Amino acid sequence: MVNQKALKEISIICETHNAHLVAVTKNRTLEEIKELYDLGYTVFAENRVQDLLEKKEILANDIEWHLIGHLQRNKVKYIVPFVKLIHSIDSISLTKEINKEAFKIDKTIDCLLQFHIAQEESKFGIKTENLDNFMQEYKQLKLSNIKIRGIMGMASFTENQNLIKKEFKQLKDIFDKLKNQYFQQEDFNILSMGMSGDYKIALEYGSTLVRVGSALFK
Numbered sequence: 001m002v003n004q005k006a007l008k009e010i011s012i013i014c015e016t017h018n019a020h021l022v023a024v025t026k027n028r029t030l031e032e033i034k035e036l037y038d039l040g041y042t043v044f045a046e047n048r049v050q051d052l053l054e055k056k057e058i059l060a061n062d063i064e065w066h067l068i069g070h071l072q073r074n075k076v077k078y079i080v081p082f083v084k085l086i087h088s089i090d091s092i093s094l095t096k097e098i099n100k101e102a103f104k105i106d107k108t109i110d111c112l113l114q115f116h117i118a119q120e121e122s123k124f125g126i127k128t129e130n131l132d133n134f135m136q137e138y139k140q141l142k143l144s145n146i147k148i149r150g151i152m153g154m155a156s157f158t159e160n161q162n163l164i165k166k167e168f169k170q171l172k173d174i175f176d177k178l179k180n181q182y183f184q185q186e187d188f189n190i191l192s193m194g195m196s197g198d199y200k201i202a203l204e205y206g207s208t209l210v211r212v213g214s215a216l217f218k
């Protein structure tokens, strides 16, 4: 069930920071998602392509779907026709694949570069030390059907608030560097960071979009 009190509180905090709330609906029932929809929320995120496709098929047409999980190249073609924002670009080959599929249907896809800043080894993302190499390669490709709108990252899963702050600061610095050096356009303006456990800290550090799942439900 939707926790309406929490939903309202989180929405207000986001508004205060001029940030967007994206509701993460992974592992949630269709009833729960419909409940959110009926409360006026229409921007949802999934981390698996299969789940995204199944839910999109059944739920309302005006929902904006984001993909926040790792994306395999062979699944790109299934989401390109409708996905609103891909948060999880972490390789040049994936970038090329998205561009290729978007070109085929004459679309431009909004995407974020995902950076790996957390201490856990298992998380996907571009490593900070590879940022310049990635960008050199990216620039040369001159892709016309992909638009990089900003970056995404996850902090370590920890109780250590100082570590979380340090990691969000690092993400904000990466965002600023990319904006200054590579993406001077007005619409490079999405810093996707913050989840149920750490969205308040993320907002303090300049997040413009939080991805909150479990805290919205009870």
Ligand SMILES: *Cc1c(COP(=O)(O)O)cnc(C)c1O
Pocket: 024, 026, 047, 068, 069, 154, 194, 195, 196, 197, 211, 212, 213, 214, 215
């Ligand atoms: C699951 C997930 C979230 C939301 O996590 P909660 O702790 O449930 O808020 C956010 N971002 C990504 C990439 C996720 O996989």
